[in-house]
Amino acid sequence: MSSTDFPPLKNDLILRACRGESIERVPIWIMRQAGRYLPEYKTISSQHSFFEVCRTPSLACEVTLQPVRRFDLDAAIIFSDILVIPQALGMQVDMVANEGPCFPQPLKVPDDITKQIDRTRKASVELKYVYEAITLTRRTLDGQCPLIGFSGAPWTLMSYMIEGKASATMSKAKRWLYSYEKESHDLLNLLANFVIDHLVEQIAAGAQLVQLFESHCSCLTPDLFNRFSFTYLCQIAKGVREELSKRQLPSVPFIVFAKDAHYGLQDLAATGLFDVISLDWTITSTCIQSLRNENSKIVLQGNLDPCALYSSKENLEKFVREMLQVFGTKKYIANLGHGIYPDMSTDNVKWFIDAVHEISKEMNDSNEEKA
Numbered sequence: 201m202s203s204t205d206f207p208p209l210k211n212d213l214i215l216r217a218c219r220g221e222s223i224e225r226v227p228i229w230i231m232r233q234a235g236r237y238l239p240e241y242k243t244i245s246s247q248h249s250f251f252e253v254c255r256t257p258s259l260a261c262e263v264t265l266q267p268v269r270r271f272d273l274d275a276a277i278i279f280s281d282i283l284v285i286p287q288a289l290g291m292q293v294d295m296v297a298n299e300g301p302c303f304p305q306p307l308k309v310p311d312d313i314t315k316q317i318d319r320t321r322k323a324s325v326e327l328k329y330v331y332e333a334i335t336l337t338r339r340t341l342d343g344q345c346p347l348i349g350f351s352g353a354p355w356t357l358m359s360y361m362i363e364g365k366a367s368a369t370m371s372k373a374k375r376w377l378y379s380y381e382k383e384s385h386d387l388l389n390l391l392a393n394f395v396i397d398h399l400v401e402q403i404a405a406g407a408q409l410v411q412l413f414e415s416h417c418s419c420l421t422p423d424l425f426n427r428f429s430f431t432y433l434c435q436i437a438k439g440v441r442e443e444l445s446k447r448q449l450p451s452v453p454f455i456v457f458a459k460d461a462h463y464g465l466q467d468l469a470a471t472g473l474f475d476v477i478s479l480d481w482t483i484t485s486t487c488i489q490s491l492r493n494e495n496s497k498i499v500l501q502g503n504l505d506p507c508a509l510y511s512s513k514e515n516l517e518k519f520v521r522e523m524l525q526v527f528g529t530k531k532y533i534a535n536l537g538h539g540i541y542p543d544m545s546t547d548n549v550k551w552f553i554d555a556v557h558e559i560s561k562e563m564n565d566s567n568e569e570k571a
């Protein structure tokens with residue numbers, strides 16, 4: 201079997217939703233579905249460090265499959281992290297228990313870029329383990345559902361590389377945007393080109409959709425977003441398409457998640473560069489309607505407040521019903537508005553997934569009767 205021969209797909213709901221086709225029920229996957237809320241993940245992470253799991257294709261494959269075995273999900277997402285990119289470029293990143301990612305030597309001044317980043321590094325070499333994990337996982341999934349690849353977007357990566365850890369204000373990273381504008385663009389451009397290669401390699405290895413995570417928009421102004429995020433999101437979407445066509449690889453649906461960029465969503469939709477726009481839970485139904493009007497082809501993803509998973513099953517069902525009424529059942533992928541938290545109940549996760557399937561099917565059946 202060559203690396204591009206994969207088992208036939210048994211569930212292509214999410215791909216059909218991306219093409220705007222009529223589907224029997226709304227597809228669903230959950231951001232951070234492979235992770236610490238699963239006891240079987242905790243078992244693996246008690247035996248191996250986080251980056252060891254990322255770097256070992258058989259372990260990354262196992263963790264990717266865990267949620268898909270347990271729940272009726274319509275997509276799997278490869279187990280990895282956005283911060284494998286700064287690592288691949290030469291920076292040290294540690295995953296500190298109960299704290300999250302930590303860079304012992306973050307970038308302080310622009311001169312640190314040359315000192316700490318090796319521009320000669322290639323994604324195809326440094327991140328080969330991700331691509332091997334994708335090929336192995338796609339085979340092991342045996343067509344159960346499509347596999348999603350992903351990357352962090354340049355501004356989110358740059359802000360981690362400067363802040364060194366999570367930050368409420370991002371003031372160190374924002375200082376760069378205001379005081380070292382040229383050097384910030386140089387770094388963002390370098391990251392954007394690396395992200396293009398990383399996404400193309402994931403698609404070449406078997407990823408059937410890709411998602412770009414721009415998680416740190418809450419601290420940007422609309423103007424900063426335009427100049428330092430939007431530009432690079434577009435550069436990546438264009439660059440990936442061009443590279444795929446050069447390499448004669450098939451195009452796959454491109455999902456962009458610009459969390460908290462409510463001020464930039466209309467512009468993102470209007471570019472026509474993204475197949476799917478993923479929304480956080482702050483987005484109003486009016487905004488959702490105008491996104492649909494702005495670009496009739498656009499597919500929307502989201503956006504249940506993850507904390508809604510703390511509610512009773514009865515209320516959760518009500519929230520799902522409301523969400524489906526706002527988004528409709530076409531050109532829509534159900535998800536949370538951000539990643540699931542470690543203390544969430546697997547029981548409620550199952551209830552959420554099944555409710556999306558059942559209620560959307562009910563809605564489709566009753567629409568057919570009316571027609």
Ligand code: CP3
Nearest residue numbers: 231232233234235245277278279280281282300413415539
């Ligand atoms: O979605 C999935 O299940 C696939 C795997 C995945 C992880 N991280 C695994 C992970 C994905 C898609 C990510 C993306 C990611 N990583 C983002 C973008 C999405 C978002 O949440 O905004 C960001 C900002 C990161 C950086 C990162 N990695 C943080 C902030 C943390 C610690 C806090 C947290 O949310 O878990 C991580 C660690 C991490 N990445 C864990 C997992 C399962 C937990 C590690 C552990 O303690 O075992």
